[in-house]
Amino acid sequence: MLTHLRIKNFKAWKDTGPIRLAPLTVIFGANSAGKSSLGHLLLALQQTVWTTDRKRALHLGDATTSIDLGTFTDCLHGHDRKAQLEFELCWDLPKPLEVINPLKRIPYGRDKILKVLQYKGGQMLLAVEFVTDKAAQPKVQAMKYELRNGQDVALDVVLRRNKYGKFSLTSPLQHYEFKMADGRKWPLEEPDKFYRLSDISTARFKNAGFLADFALATESMLNSVSYLGPLRSPPQRVYQWSGGTPWSVGPMGENTIAAILAAQNDGRQLNRGTKHAKKTFAEFIATWLRDLGVIQNFAVQPVAKGRKEYEVLVKTHAKAPEVKITDVGFGVSQVLPALVQAFYGPPNSTVWMEQPEIHLHPQVQAELADVFISATQARENGKERHVQLIVESHSEHFLNRLQRRVAEGVVKTKDVAVYFCRRPTGGTTELEPLQINEFGDIENWPENFFGDEMADIAGRTLAAMQRKRELSKQGDAL
Numbered sequence: 001m002l003t004h005l006r007i008k009n010f011k012a013w014k015d016t017g018p019i020r021l022a023p024l025t026v027i028f029g030a031n032s033a034g035k036s037s038l039g040h041l042l043l044a045l046q047q048t049v050w051t052t053d054r055k056r057a058l059h060l061g062d063a064t065t066s067i068d069l070g071t072f073t074d075c076l077h078g079h080d081r082k083a084q085l086e087f088e089l090c091w092d093l094p095k096p097l098e099v100i101n102p103l104k105r106i107p108y109g110r111d112k113i114l115k116v117l118q119y120k121g122g123q124m125l126l127a128v129e130f131v132t133d134k135a136a137q138p139k140v141q142a143m144k145y146e147l148r149n150g151q152d153v154a155l156d157v158v159l160r161r162n163k164y165g166k167f168s169l170t171s172p173l174q175h176y177e178f179k180m181a182d183g184r185k186w187p188l189e190e191p192d193k194f195y196r197l198s199d200i201s202t203a204r205f206k207n208a209g210f211l212a213d214f215a216l217a218t219e220s221m222l223n224s225v226s227y228l229g230p231l232r233s234p235p236q237r238v239y240q241w242s243g244g245t246p247w248s249v250g251p252m253g254e255n256t257i258a259a260i261l262a263a264q265n266d267g268r269q270l271n272r273g274t275k276h277a278k279k280t281f282a283e284f285i286a287t288w289l290r291d292l293g294v295i296q297n298f299a300v301q302p303v304a305k306g307r308k309e310y311e312v313l314v315k316t317h318a319k320a321p322e323v324k325i326t327d328v329g330f331g332v333s334q335v336l337p338a339l340v341q342a343f344y345g346p347p348n349s350t351v352w353m354e355q356p357e358i359h360l361h362p363q364v365q366a367e368l369a370d371v372f373i374s375a376t377q378a379r380e381n382g383k384e385r386h387v388q389l390i391v392e393s394h395s396e397h398f399l400n401r402l403q404r405r406v407a408e409g410v411v412k413t414k415d416v417a418v419y420f421c422r423r424p425t426g427g428t429t430e431l432e433p434l435q436i437n438e439f440g441d442i443e444n445w446p447e448n449f450f451g452d453e454m455a456d457i458a459g460r461t462l463a464a465m466q467r468k469r470e471l472s473k474q475g476d477a478l
Contacts, residue, residue, distance in 0.1 A: 001388045002221075002350055003123065004090035009077040011037040012429040019431065022417035023376040025390045026402065029421025034429035035392045039227065039352040041087060043067050045194070046222045054192040058130060058138040066227055066251045072130075072138045077428075081132045084141060088127040090148075091221050094348050096122045097147060099155055099210045103179055119155040119175065121147035124217050128194050140191050145214045157211065159191060169197070169208065179206045195219075224349040227251050228341050230358055235325045235333035238303060239310045249344065253337025257312060259344045260285065260300055270343055270380050281343070288339055288374075292367045294332050296320065334359040335368070342375035342389060350388040351375075357395040369401035373411045407440030420446045 005019040012034030019038075029035045043066055048059040060075060061068035069075050076083050097120070104117040125146040130138040140161070147155040156173045167188040169178050181204055188201040196215035202208050226248035233254045245262040246255040263281035270284045271277060279287065286298040297315040299322075302308075312325040314332065325333055338356035345351055356372075357365040372389050379385060393399075399418070405411050418434040435443040 001348060001386060002089065002091045002390075004088070004125070005038070006086075006088040007038065007041055008086040009080070009083040010041055010075060010085050010087070011077065012423065013037060013431075014077050014428040016431050019419070020417050020433070021388070021390065023386075023388050023415045024372055024402075024411065025388075025417040025419070026399070027390070027392045027419045027421060028394065028399070029419075030423065033421035033423045035421050036354060039354070039390065039392070040067055040069060042222070042225055042352065043227055044069060045087075045089075046225055048193050049195075049219050049222045051193075054196075054198075055190065057140050057191075057194050066229075071136065072132060073136055076132075081136065085130040085138065086128065088125065090123060090125040092348075093122050093124055093217060094220075096120055097124070097213060097217060099147065099213070101176060101207055103207045104177070119147060121149040121154040123148040123150075124214070124221075126195060126218055130194070140194055143191055143195065145211070147214075157214070159188075159197060167191075167201075169201075169205070178208055180204060181206050224346065226341060226345050226349065226351050228253060228337055228351070228353045228356070230355040232334050232337055232358075235312070235330075237311065237324055237326050239300075239312065240308055241310055242308050249337045249341045253334075253341075256337045256340050257300055257310060259340055261310065263344060268380060270378055272374050272378055274379065284343065285336075285339060288371055289332075289336070292335070292339075292364050292371070294335060294364060295328070297322070331359040331361070331364070335364070338368070339371060342372060342387070343378060345387055347380065347383070347385045347387065350390065352390045354392045355394065356391060357393060357398055362395075362397045365395040365397040366401040368395075369398045369405065373402075373405055376411075376415065403436065403440035403442070405440075406436055406438070413438055418442075422446065 001023065002021045005016070005021055007013050007016045016038070027035050027038065044058060044060055047061060047065050047067075048056065051059045058072070059065070060070065060072065073079050073081055076085060099119040101117045101119075106117050125144075125148060127144040129141040131141045133139045142158065142160040145157045146153050153173060153175070155175045156171055157169070157176065158172055159167055159169050161167050167190075169188065171177070186204060188204060189198045191201075192198050195218045197208065197211045202211060228249060229251045231252060233252045239257040241258045241261045243265070244258070245266070246258050249256045249259050260282055268281045269278040270281060271279065282300060289295050289298050295314045296317045299313050300310055301313065302310050313322045314325055314328055315322050316328055335356070338353055341351055341353070357368055360368070372391065375387055375389055378387070402416065402418075406413060406416060413436055416436060418436060420432045420434060421429055422432065423429045432444070432446060434446070437443055
């Protein structure tokens with residue numbers, strides 16, 4: 001699970017400041033305030049992991065990727081090529097990582113037996129600085145890893161380029177001493193992508209092999225991030241599924257039905273908590289759709305036996321006929337990808353969603369908060385899933401329900417983080433964390449958070465009074 005994010009000089013952000021990421025993180029803000037840019041940087045990092053070009057420091061996208069951020073200059077704050085794009089990302093590891101320094105032995109025990117020095121931590125931090133090269137492309141200026149044990153740094157490693165363009169590998173906090181291999185001291189190469197010391201550079205040292213484990217931990221973390229955008233595919237009368245298991249529902253929800261079928265085929269069973277009964281994946285999703293009040297019943301079935309074409313049939317209420325999903329309200333097909341992805345991702349994964357409430361009635365928008373709280377607490381096959389949701393939203397109904405559940409103790413304040421993006425007149429976006437207390441109250445409610453409601457009420461009242469006076473005068477004239 002991601003626990004911390006900080007971005008500098010990216011798009012609208014001069015500096016986000018440190019962002020605490022909770023199991024359920026919700027980001028509000030005006031249009032074009034920079035909310036989406038936070039997730040887009042993560043997706044760019046993920047695209048870079050997936051590219052086969054090891055020397056590509058940052059893959060900003062093309063026609064084949066989920067997002068296309070344009071050129072590196074387009075991504076720099078103020079399009080300033082002299083600025084450094086920086087990010088800092090911290091996450092919990094699925095299990096603690098151990099590092100051994102094979103060249104360092106320390107006395108141990110009463111008999112002073114020499115023991116290999118070990119480092120252990122359950123959290124990882126990666127911080128990277130990018131600069132613009134002569135071809136206006138991004139290149140890595142510095143890369144830092146920290147293996148953390150709670151608040152303590154167990155091991156730190158920094159790869160940095162000096163003013164002559166050469167790299168050095170150090171441990172600034174002096175946790176680790178790197179030893180060069182015997183022979184000629186060849187210079188270090190450019191890192192692979194933005195997170196990995198190249199194999200040739202690793203071979204220059206006698207004790208730098210563990211950095212491959214750090215790179216693998218980074219790849220595992222970024223591979224666990226899925227994205228659902230605000231624009232979703234329209235419903236279809238027939239869906240194709242040949243038995244594969246999609247990685248996610250897709251950025252437009254195009255793989256939603258395939259994901260349901262794959263989860264059913266794999267025998268996945270979920271429940272909302274320890275006191276709730278287990279259900280198959282399709283039953284679990286159907287129950288949530290019913291609880292949301294969207295439909296009464298939901299089923300995915302083959303058009304004919306032995307065929308790979310499937311249809312989605314729904315009933316809007318108990319006495320309604322069963323019809324295809326294309327023949328009911330558009331909102332059903334739009335909320336279904338959000339609902340499926342919240343529970344489909346593997347344990348310890350992160351789901352980033354934009355406007356999951358789109359096309360939904362206000363009551364359903366409120367109920368969606370319950371869905372996402374449940375997604376962070378759900379269990380699968382008897383084990384906690386530890387899934388994280390980061391949601392961009394414009395819905396006050398969603399927030400009101402979230403505040404209510406905090407007050408009721410359904411979700412703890414430490415498991416929720418809420419932010420408000422604002423763009424002052426200066427043009428640099430600011431991110432304000434909202435302080436929600438144990439009673440569900442927001443202690444630092446931003447001005448015009450959901451527009452100026454009182455101004456609308458006052459304006460409507462004054463207009464009504466003026467209108468009544470005009471009608472009264474017309475009556476007197478008659």
